[in-house]
Amino acid sequence: MHYINKFPLLEKLEIQQYVYSKMQVSHQHLTSFVLEVYEEVKKVRIDAPKLKSFEYTGGLTLIPGIEASRELEFVRVHLNPKMLNDRWYIWLRDILESFAHSKYVRLTCLNEQGIIFPDELNETLLPTINDLKTMELRIDSSTVTSQQILDGFVWILPGLKTLSLTLGSITKFIEFPP
Known part of the structure; x- marks a missing residue:
């Protein structure tokens, strides 16, 4: 997650087996995001206004900010x-x-x-x-x-x-x- 901003034109992101309790994904060009969690992640805040595709596998994770992705x-x-x-x-x-x-x-x-x-x-x-x-x-x-x-x-x-x-x-x- 520390490197996401080092790729300013990143469009697709896939994260598997994330084990932290909170995560923030903020990227202006991201259009596709796949998240697979096997341990419960309490919150994944998403700030990706161009997001068109989102896939999630896991349990009770709150995903605030996804409503703002109007191109979803x-x-x-x-x-x-x-x-x-x-x-x-x-x-x-x-x-x-x-x-x-x-x-x-x-x-x-x-x-x-x-x-x-x-x-x-x-x-x-x-x-x-x-x-x-x-x-x-x-x-x-x-x-x-x-x-x-x-x-x-x-x-x-x-x-x-x-x-x-x-x-x-x-x-x-x-x-x-x-």
Whole structure:
């Protein structure tokens, strides 16, 4: 991280196995950023106004500043929950809100437990996220139906217009009425 400013024309950055508790990525030309964390990083502050693509793999990391990347088009988040508790679902709701201005968001998770919000958290998770319009949701192994996914996850995204939902090897494309 100490060398990032030594490359003034840097456009693509990939960081794996970052172990510090806080990190700041500030670069005016950065257009693509991939971050894979295996230890929990508490906060990654991003100041990259030209960022178009962001990919994240890890746990409960706060990512302030990403909302200011107004050119952000593609976001890919690989969910890897260590524990499914209230903190996880609140983080998931907040991370979705921070990416709501993106043109396309893809979430990938191992199973549906990581994305189906518990009913008892409905009030805690308000307000809903209205700006997210297009999403792809991939669940590697699932024991629930697509309707159960819609009931347990999509309620928080009332502005969603299209959803590509992959459960195992079956993909459905869902368009929501305006």
